Amino acid sequence: MHRILPWLIRHWVLSSAVLLLACGALGYSLAAPPPPREVRIAVGTAPDSAYTLAAEAYARRLEETAFRVRRVPTQGSVENLAMLRAREVDLALVQGGIADPARDAGLVSLGAVFHEPAWIFLRAEAGIGRVSDLRGRRVAIGPEGSGTRVLALALLAANDIGPLEIEALPITGTAAAEAMLAGAADAAILVSARTAGAVATLMRAAPAVRLVDVADSADAYGVHLPFLSAVRLPRGGLSLAADQPEQSVTLLAPVASVLAHQDIHPQVVSLLVGIMQEVHRPRTLFSAEGSFPNALAQDLPMNADAERYYARGRTVLQRWLPFWVAVWVERLFFVLLPVIGLAVPLIRFGPTLYAWQMEGRVWRHYDTLRRIEAEAEQARGDDARAALRERLEALEGRVARLSLPLTYRRHVFALRRDIAYVRAQLAPTRRPGGIEQA
Template identity: 80%
Template sequence: MQRVLHWLIRHWAVTATLLLLGCGALGYSLAAPAPPREIRIATGTVPDSAYTVAAEAYAQRLQATGFRVRRVPTQGSVANLEMLRARQVDVALVQGGIADPERDAGLESLGAVFAEPVWVFLHADRGLERLADLRGRRVSVGPEGSGTRVLALALLAANGIDATEFEPLPLGGAAAAAALAEGSIDAAILVSASISGGVATLLREGPAQRLVDFAEFAEAYAVRLPFLSVVRLPRGGVSLAADLPDRAHTLLAPVASVVAHQDIHPQVVSLLVGIMQEVHRPRTLFAAEGTFPNALAQDLPMNADAERYYARGRTVLQRWLPFWVAVWVERLLFVLLPVLGLALPLIRFGPALYAWQMETRVWRHYETLRRIEAEAERDPDATARAALRGRLEALEGRVARLALPVNYRRHVFALRRDIAYVRAQLDPAGPGVDAQTR
């Protein structure tokens, strides 16, 4: 072991190079891989739906950053979760109350982005006042795979009505509005963050289609369905000119979240959360400016990188550099930091180690010279003296062949003077006579 250490010290340049390469390899192995170049986003099938609009906004900004974005049309939140679990998409919007932490293990939330009010419209002329009156009725609850259907069934179940006690119809949006207007159904339950499509149509139908006000039952619903929050539709919120609606309404709303796999790249998370803030920070009818996105009331665990972003914002590099440049610099720093941590002390002690290495090439010959001198002091006979002189000549030849930088040649000359001194001791007349002769 000592010989190995001695070799490592003697060959410090090789050792330093190996250590630096090892640290660089370690840093590279620990550094996160580069982000993927393609991201698959689940989008809605209705052009003006909040999910489709938001997903398209994300896609356009990701493409502007340099990603390839593949848009995958889906039927809604339930289908989005299924595709996330099957890894058919990377990012999707999911309605609150749909995800299950055990069933959807491995998925994480990147933050809530907007409230999605529940719009319950009833035929005013059929004696219907609230959800509890829908037993035995024909009700539009949204298509299979949609979050609307899951939420509608949960609302009716909270009123003691299971799926066998009414006729659920897979209608949504404009189709549900048309069916309610023509009287082929008794009620329509819609979930929409924007007042457009079927919601806008039914609000403009006037008193024939009555929008349910949840003001008196909001707290009771919140106890039974805690993923619902209370939002207010102000009087004139749809149209001030038409005084639509003609009074304020209290609505119930789940919150939509952006969901991704737990192994999503950390820098993609930072980029996405930044995009979400840009898209969803402005004021809306149901939220003050800056309310969304946020990390509150999530069905799934919050992604740790997203949580850090909400707390601290973007990194300095991401703030000042284009995304892909910041990615490259951050990965390079991750590799170089351990190398620099080792290189600085090596640079500091390198000259001393180099000097020690050069001088050691001379000093190691002193051990041979010391042994020859010790034997010369024992008053050897003529044959032994001749042998010692031969050893001295061989030693002097090896020393003369040493190739050292000019700064260290003085050590060679000093050793040759010492060799001459020992040779003088081997002279039959002794060192003093030799000195007088010279």
């Protein structure tokens, strides 16, 4: 170490450059890798479904930000979850109450985005008054693997009706509406955030088809199925002109959430949550403006970066710079931070170290001069004193050859004066009669 430190100081520029490069490499290793250029999104096959429309809105905005988006068609929430677990997609919308924290470990939520009401329609001719009367009836509950089927079976189970106690019709949407109107189904349970399509068709079929109002039992359903919340469909909410519905109706609704893998890139999370806010912030039939997206009532853990975004908003860089520019500026910051942290003291103490180095080239010759002076005090013979004078001449020669900036030449002149002083002590003296005496 006693040799390394002087070398580092003498070669200050080189050692500083090496240290700065090492710090830059450390910062680069600590910086998160850049976001992937491609994002795979699960997109529903029904073109007018809320899931499809939302996923398409995300995809378009991601493409506007120079991402490549691959749309992967799926049949619904259950398949979306399976594809997320298999890493066949990166993002998917999933109906509340479908995900399981144990089974779906490794997945996280980026936030709830909209209510998905359960529309329970009963055919008036069937003489059914409530959900608990559906035992033994023909009920359209959606195909296997659909979120509609999962929620329909949960609602029936809450009324002590098992899946084998009904005639389950694996249809939903338009097919379920047609079966109801044709008398092929006694009831249909639809899960939809949109009021167009099958919901509108069955609402127009009143009084032959009746929408169940759960106002009296909404709290009880919330106890048995905590992922459900009550939403209100106001009178005339579907059509003021047709007065549909003729009175306000309370529905049960899970929330749809955007799910991703827990290792999703933090900057992609920030971008996605911002996109979700653009898409879902406006007022809807079942939510006030600004209600969604949010971090409430999630089946799976919330992504930490998404939570920070909801609390603080976008970073300053992403607020003022294009996404990819902000990404590289943030990465550059991580690289430069340790470099700047080291460069500042190096720059501050650099002149001092440089002066110490220049002066040290002179000061180290004082050790030789001090030894010569100490030996001169002990020298008694002519030969010894002559040898010391020769060493002084050699020392002065080395000092004279020192190449130093003009600012530091004064130290050389001071050293040469000191050499002259020691030389004077070793000068031969004259004996009486004019003979020199060493």
